[in-house]
Structure formats: structure tokens, C-alpha cells
Amino acid sequence: MADQSPAEAKMAELIVEALNLEDVAAAEIDPEAPLFGDGLGLDSIDALEIALAISQEYDVQMQAEEEHTREAFATLRSLNQFVESNQKA
Amino acid sequence: MSKETVSALITRRLDSPICHISRPLRVLAKAQGYISAATFLHHVETLSKLLPDGQYAVNLCGNRYLFMLSMCAIILKRQTNLFPPNKNPATQLGLAQRYPDTYVIHDGTEIAAGIENINLDQLPAQKFGKRAENTVVPDIPSDHLAAISFTSGSTGQSKPNYKSWHCLMEGAGINSGYMLDDSLASGQVVTTVPGQHMWGLEATVMQAMTQDICMSDASPLFPKDIQALLSQLKAPRILVSAPVHLRAMVMSGLAFPQVERVLCATAPLDVEIAEKAEACFDGELREIYGCSEVGSMAFRRTAKESEWNLFSQIQMTQSGDITIASADHVPEQVEMQDMIRFTSSGRFRLNGRQSDMIEIAGKRGSLKELNAMLMKIEGLKDGIIFLPEQNRTVPRLVALVVMEEGASKTRVNDYFRLHLDNAFVPRPTIQVTALPREENGKLPRKNVLDFYKQISSGT
The missing domain is CATH 3.40.50.12780 (ANL, N-terminal domain)
Structure with a gap:
């Protein structure tokens, strides 16, 4: 498994918290593994919950037509990159 | 008419x-x-x-x-x-x-x-x-x-x-x-x-x-x-x-x-x-x-x-x-x-x-059916799916599973994803060594909820 950066570790905590993933340890989420499908197996309701938590924590609004949702949410790493690059300076 | x-x-x-x-x-x-x-x-x-x-x-x-x-x-x-x-x-x-x-x-x-x-x-x-x-x-x-x-x-x-x-x-x-x-x-x-x-x-x-x-x-x-x-x-x-x-x-x-x-x-x-x-x-x-x-x-x-x-x-x-x-x-x-x-x-x-019926994210399902399906999964020794009280907008089912030796709960998760509508995929699925059954084999809801509370509070 690739190492989590400190920012990714914080994002992992947020995901576990927002989704009540009691059986997943935040530190064990591989930043390069898929969050949806075969990875954590998240769905669109989860995407909404995560988006809400992100808007409250980072003041970033997720935006993606349905078919592109998976790209923004592909991995912990891509999600964190998306948020970092959309955060107001 | x-x-x-x-x-x-x-x-x-x-x-x-x-x-x-x-x-x-x-x-x-x-x-x-x-x-x-x-x-x-x-x-x-x-x-x-x-x-x-x-x-x-x-x-x-x-x-x-x-x-x-x-x-x-x-x-x-x-x-x-x-x-x-x-x-x-x-x-x-x-x-x-x-x-x-x-x-x-x-x-x-x-x-x-x-x-x-x-x-x-x-x-x-x-x-x-x-x-x-x-x-x-x-x-x-x-x-x-x-x-x-x-x-x-x-x-x-x-x-x-x-x-x-x-x-x-x-x-x-x-x-x-x-x-x-x-x-x-x-x-x-x-x-x-x-x-x-x-x-x-x-x-x-x-x-x-x-x-x-x-x-x-x-x-x-x-x-x-x-x-x-x-x-x-x-x-x-x-x-x-x-x-x-x-x-x-x-x-x-x-x-x-x-x-x-x-x-x-x-x-x-x-x-x-x-x-x-x-x-x-x-x-x-x-x-x-x-x-x-x-x-x-x-x-x-x-x-x-x-x-x-x-x-x-x-x-x-x-x-x-x-x-x-x-x-x-x-x-x-x-x-x-x-x-x-x-x-x-x-x-x-x-x-x-009606008590057996659940509704998650607008989809309706039956706990009885879900549990009947759970028991068909190969490698599973015992298990239960239930809906605990929870502090979330969209409630989620929880599964407690006891696996046979050598079988992993990944198999259960894969099966869920293949056969269930997303809304009904239990979150979390927790692997345990045994369910809190009574001596006669019954599994009262209260036992399940108490047991789950114990596990999720990390004790």
C-alpha cells in the first residue's frame, strides 16, 4: 500500500467519519485504491455524504455530472487533489 | 368503465x-x-x-x-x-x-x-x-x-x-x-x-x-x-x-x-x-x-x-x-x-x-429476504443483517458475519455488491467469532443490538 500524506490522512478520517465505516481504519485506506466499486464499495449516497462533509470542512463544492463522479472520487489521492486544487487560497 | x-x-x-x-x-x-x-x-x-x-x-x-x-x-x-x-x-x-x-x-x-x-x-x-x-x-x-x-x-x-x-x-x-x-x-x-x-x-x-x-x-x-x-x-x-x-x-x-x-x-x-x-x-x-x-x-x-x-x-x-x-x-x-x-x-x-419492511434511500426491502440471502453465501457459518438506530440521514444496514475457517468476509462483501441494490449493501459488515445466540439458538433483536453496541464502542 502507498503511504498516506498528512492531508490524505485527514481526508481518510473525514470519509470514515462521514460514512460511519466502523469496520475500516482510516489509516488503512490505500490512497491509490479505488474508493468505489471493488475498493470500499461506496455508492452515490456515500458520494453525497462525502461531498457534504467536504463542503463543510474545506468549503469546496464537489461538481461532476453523474458519469464523471467516479473520476473525482476515484481514490483517496484524487479526491484530496481535487479538494486541494479547488480550495480558495 | x-x-x-x-x-x-x-x-x-x-x-x-x-x-x-x-x-x-x-x-x-x-x-x-x-x-x-x-x-x-x-x-x-x-x-x-x-x-x-x-x-x-x-x-x-x-x-x-x-x-x-x-x-x-x-x-x-x-x-x-x-x-x-x-x-x-x-x-x-x-x-x-x-x-x-x-x-x-x-x-x-x-x-x-x-x-x-x-x-x-x-x-x-x-x-x-x-x-x-x-x-x-x-x-x-x-x-x-x-x-x-x-x-x-x-x-x-x-x-x-x-x-x-x-x-x-x-x-x-x-x-x-x-x-x-x-x-x-x-x-x-x-x-x-x-x-x-x-x-x-x-x-x-x-x-x-x-x-x-x-x-x-x-x-x-x-x-x-x-x-x-x-x-x-x-x-x-x-x-x-x-x-x-x-x-x-x-x-x-x-x-x-x-x-x-x-x-x-x-x-x-x-x-x-x-x-x-x-x-x-x-x-x-x-x-x-x-x-x-x-x-x-x-x-x-x-x-x-x-x-x-x-x-x-x-x-x-x-x-x-x-x-x-x-x-x-x-x-x-x-x-x-x-x-x-x-x-x-x-x-x-x-x-x-410493517415490522419486517425497511426503507433505505427510497428503496423498500424486506429484512427476512435479506437474511435468507445472507445464509446462502458460501463460507459463511452464521450471520445476521439488521437495521440499528443510527444518527445518519440515510440509515444503513449492518451485517454481523461468522466465517468458516479460512474464508474471509471479503467474499460476503463481493456477494452483496453483486446481488444487492447499493442501498441494501450492509455498511459495515463486521466479522465476529460468534453471534450472541441464546442456548436454544434464538437470536433476539436485543442481543444483537447490545452486542453491536459493544463492538462499535470498541470494547
């Missing part, structure tokens, strides 16, 4: 837009913007001639315009649309086995191996060409089986609901009387729910076919996308949604353009969210109560009233706790899964559900 033997495919104005295309569609030579009902009819007739032979077509189109187009082309070819509860390849295979002579029509979805399919996203654009000067609206026999919609059962075979053309069109007429009004006559509709679900079908597609409204082809999920889309469309605006999406919108803190009418399926919707939504959109929110068998049946203005107003065309009769719904346009009588208490004629309250 008398019914016409045929009725028109669409009963709206032909010269006004039926759909707004938000992003260029390859199959329509990158058409974008407004599409008139007349052009739509031309597309329907063209596509209908390109469809494979067959009796049934699983309609999986995600783009709402392509969904409506395929649906009508299938009906025009006197075939029957199948609307599955989800797009999973396993669901497709199940339908193809159950309904031989079936093909799948889609716009770029993963298709189960070995199933005949037509991908609209790969159809050459020139097939559609220019439309003729005179538009003739085709007639459809009233008794044609236009669609079978499947109730999102929790497991196994979902229940088919047969929708004749007469039933769809009558239902559409009844619904528009309660969902829309004169001030919304040329309204523009944005929606977050798929056309394949009865709620999405009734509140968007069937309304666009029978009223002079225009629906967006997009399926936005995030509040920011919904805001962008609403801003693209002209007033008056109509938003068709579900509680989980509405909550995300009002909590986002975004400023939305005015939405004169918000229609929300019930799950139910919190009064607080309903009040916030009315403020946020500066419009009236109507929550709609219905079931897949009958369709929409009652509404309430949730911010102002707690009781439901039964549509006058729907009848409910009661005996004890059981309520049976019926309507002239629906072939069968349906036993409701909710406890319904009438307070006066035509007004009622919902008093919870």
Missing part, C-alpha cells in the same frame, strides 16, 4: 421544447439546447425502425432524453420496456432469463456478457437526418403493455408491475393535476432521480410527454451541478428530487435560482429540510407518496401540513391495520406496506411500516 382503444403517443404541444440537452449528444449529431416535441417524434420514429426485433427491451439509458426517446421508440414498435431497479449486469442477466426475447438498449453502460444490446452512443448520427414537414402523432393501442417496472425488492426476483399504455397515460393526467398547476404550464424540469424509477418516470418523462413542460436531459448529483443546471434553464423551474438529494442541497449553503415547484418523493422527508428547501428555492415543496404498483397516490405540503391528501382518483379501503389501494386505471389492488390512519375523508397520516 370505458376506455379509448388507442391514444396518442404524446398529447402536448408539438412546437414547444420537450427537452433541454445540456451537453452535445453524439447520436444526434451533437445537438444541444432545446428539442421540440415535433423533432422528438421524428427521433422516435427513426429509432423505432432501427430497433432489433424482440418482445422486451431493458431500457438502461442514463441520459434522460435518450431514455424517453428509447422508451417511446420501443412502445411504437409494440415492444415492452423493462425498467430494472438498477443497472447491475447480474440484474440484466436475471431479466434476460426471465423474459426470453429481450435485448438491452443503453447509452454506454456495462452490459452482461452474451446479451444482445444496442448502444445509442455508438449509433451513427446520420441515421436521424432531418425531420419531415408534417408531424403526425402516432397512436398506441391502450392495452399495449408499454412497460414492466420492477419493484426494488431487497433480494432475489424483484416484483414486476405491469404498465399498460392506458395506465401510464391516465396516471400522467392524474399526476399533473397534483404535481403541477397553470402557473407552471411551460415549466422547465431538473431532476436528480433516474427515469427508470416509477417516481422519476411519473414526475418527469410522463409529464413532458403529456404537458407542455420541458425537462433537462441531465442527471446531476451534487448541489453545485444542480445549481448550475437550474441557472441554465428559464423560469418557471421545477425540481424533482428525493430527500437525500434535497438535504444535500439545502445543507450546501449555495444560493439557488428560484424554483417555483419542488416535488420530492417521500422517504419520508424531514419537516426541517422541507422548510429550509422552501426558503432556499423560494417556492412550494410538495412531497409525494406512492408505490411502484399504483404510482403516485397522495401529496402534502410538508413545510405546512403533516397529513397527506389522497388523490381523488385513488381509493383506499381498510380492514384492521391493512390498507388496500386501488384506482380505475390500475389493474390490481395493492396492499400497502405502511400503516395508514385516516383522520378525515381523503386525509391520512403515515404511522410507520
Whole structure:
């Protein structure tokens, strides 16, 4: 498994918290593994919950037509990159 | 009761837009913007001639315009649309086995191996060409089986609901009387729910076919996308949604353009969210109560009233706790899964559900069925799926599993994902060494809840 950066570790905590993933340890989420499908197996309701938590924590609004949702949410790493690059300076 | 033997495919104005295309569609030579009902009819007739032979077509189109187009082309070819509860390849295979002579029509979805399919996203654009000067609206026999919609059962075979053309069109007429009004006559509709679900079908597609409204082809999920889309469309605006999406919108803190009418399926919707939504959109929110068998049946203005107003065309009769719904346009009588208490004629309250039934993100399922399925999983020694009290907007099932030696719970998770609608996939699935069964083997709910509390508090 690739190492989590400190920012990714914080994002992992947020995901576990927002989704009540009691059986997943935040530190064990591989930043390069898929969050949806075969990875954590998240769905669109989860995407909404995560988006809400992100808007409250980072003041970033997720935006993606349905078919592109998976790209923004592909991995912990891509999600964190998306948020970092959309955060107001 | 008398019914016409045929009725028109669409009963709206032909010269006004039926759909707004938000992003260029390859199959329509990158058409974008407004599409008139007349052009739509031309597309329907063209596509209908390109469809494979067959009796049934699983309609999986995600783009709402392509969904409506395929649906009508299938009906025009006197075939029957199948609307599955989800797009999973396993669901497709199940339908193809159950309904031989079936093909799948889609716009770029993963298709189960070995199933005949037509991908609209790969159809050459020139097939559609220019439309003729005179538009003739085709007639459809009233008794044609236009669609079978499947109730999102929790497991196994979902229940088919047969929708004749007469039933769809009558239902559409009844619904528009309660969902829309004169001030919304040329309204523009944005929606977050798929056309394949009865709620999405009734509140968007069937309304666009029978009223002079225009629906967006997009399926936005995030509040920011919904805001962008609403801003693209002209007033008056109509938003068709579900509680989980509405909550995300009002909590986002975004400023939305005015939405004169918000229609929300019930799950139910919190009064607080309903009040916030009315403020946020500066419009009236109507929550709609219905079931897949009958369709929409009652509404309430949730911010102002707690009781439901039964549509006058729907009848409910009661005996004890059981309520049976019926309507002239629906072939069968349906036993409701909710406890319904009438307070006066035509007004009622919902008093919870029958105990085995659960509802998650608008989908209804049975715990009994889910647990029966769980026990079929290879490598599982013992297990239970239950719904604990939890502090989340969308509750989630929890699974406790005891695996045989050497088997991992990954197998259980994989099985869930393959066979269950997302909403019913337990979260979390916790592997334990034994369930808190009593000596006689019984597993009281209290034991399960106490045990789960213990595990999740980390002791």
C-alpha cells in the first residue's frame, strides 16, 4: 500500500467519519485504491455524504455530472487533489 | 368503465421544447439546447425502425432524453420496456432469463456478457437526418403493455408491475393535476432521480410527454451541478428530487435560482429540510407518496401540513391495520406496506411500516429476504443483517458475519455488491467469532443490538 500524506490522512478520517465505516481504519485506506466499486464499495449516497462533509470542512463544492463522479472520487489521492486544487487560497 | 382503444403517443404541444440537452449528444449529431416535441417524434420514429426485433427491451439509458426517446421508440414498435431497479449486469442477466426475447438498449453502460444490446452512443448520427414537414402523432393501442417496472425488492426476483399504455397515460393526467398547476404550464424540469424509477418516470418523462413542460436531459448529483443546471434553464423551474438529494442541497449553503415547484418523493422527508428547501428555492415543496404498483397516490405540503391528501382518483379501503389501494386505471389492488390512519375523508397520516419492511434511500426491502440471502453465501457459518438506530440521514444496514475457517468476509462483501441494490449493501459488515445466540439458538433483536453496541464502542 502507498503511504498516506498528512492531508490524505485527514481526508481518510473525514470519509470514515462521514460514512460511519466502523469496520475500516482510516489509516488503512490505500490512497491509490479505488474508493468505489471493488475498493470500499461506496455508492452515490456515500458520494453525497462525502461531498457534504467536504463542503463543510474545506468549503469546496464537489461538481461532476453523474458519469464523471467516479473520476473525482476515484481514490483517496484524487479526491484530496481535487479538494486541494479547488480550495480558495 | 370505458376506455379509448388507442391514444396518442404524446398529447402536448408539438412546437414547444420537450427537452433541454445540456451537453452535445453524439447520436444526434451533437445537438444541444432545446428539442421540440415535433423533432422528438421524428427521433422516435427513426429509432423505432432501427430497433432489433424482440418482445422486451431493458431500457438502461442514463441520459434522460435518450431514455424517453428509447422508451417511446420501443412502445411504437409494440415492444415492452423493462425498467430494472438498477443497472447491475447480474440484474440484466436475471431479466434476460426471465423474459426470453429481450435485448438491452443503453447509452454506454456495462452490459452482461452474451446479451444482445444496442448502444445509442455508438449509433451513427446520420441515421436521424432531418425531420419531415408534417408531424403526425402516432397512436398506441391502450392495452399495449408499454412497460414492466420492477419493484426494488431487497433480494432475489424483484416484483414486476405491469404498465399498460392506458395506465401510464391516465396516471400522467392524474399526476399533473397534483404535481403541477397553470402557473407552471411551460415549466422547465431538473431532476436528480433516474427515469427508470416509477417516481422519476411519473414526475418527469410522463409529464413532458403529456404537458407542455420541458425537462433537462441531465442527471446531476451534487448541489453545485444542480445549481448550475437550474441557472441554465428559464423560469418557471421545477425540481424533482428525493430527500437525500434535497438535504444535500439545502445543507450546501449555495444560493439557488428560484424554483417555483419542488416535488420530492417521500422517504419520508424531514419537516426541517422541507422548510429550509422552501426558503432556499423560494417556492412550494410538495412531497409525494406512492408505490411502484399504483404510482403516485397522495401529496402534502410538508413545510405546512403533516397529513397527506389522497388523490381523488385513488381509493383506499381498510380492514384492521391493512390498507388496500386501488384506482380505475390500475389493474390490481395493492396492499400497502405502511400503516395508514385516516383522520378525515381523503386525509391520512403515515404511522410507520410493517415490522419486517425497511426503507433505505427510497428503496423498500424486506429484512427476512435479506437474511435468507445472507445464509446462502458460501463460507459463511452464521450471520445476521439488521437495521440499528443510527444518527445518519440515510440509515444503513449492518451485517454481523461468522466465517468458516479460512474464508474471509471479503467474499460476503463481493456477494452483496453483486446481488444487492447499493442501498441494501450492509455498511459495515463486521466479522465476529460468534453471534450472541441464546442456548436454544434464538437470536433476539436485543442481543444483537447490545452486542453491536459493544463492538462499535470498541470494547
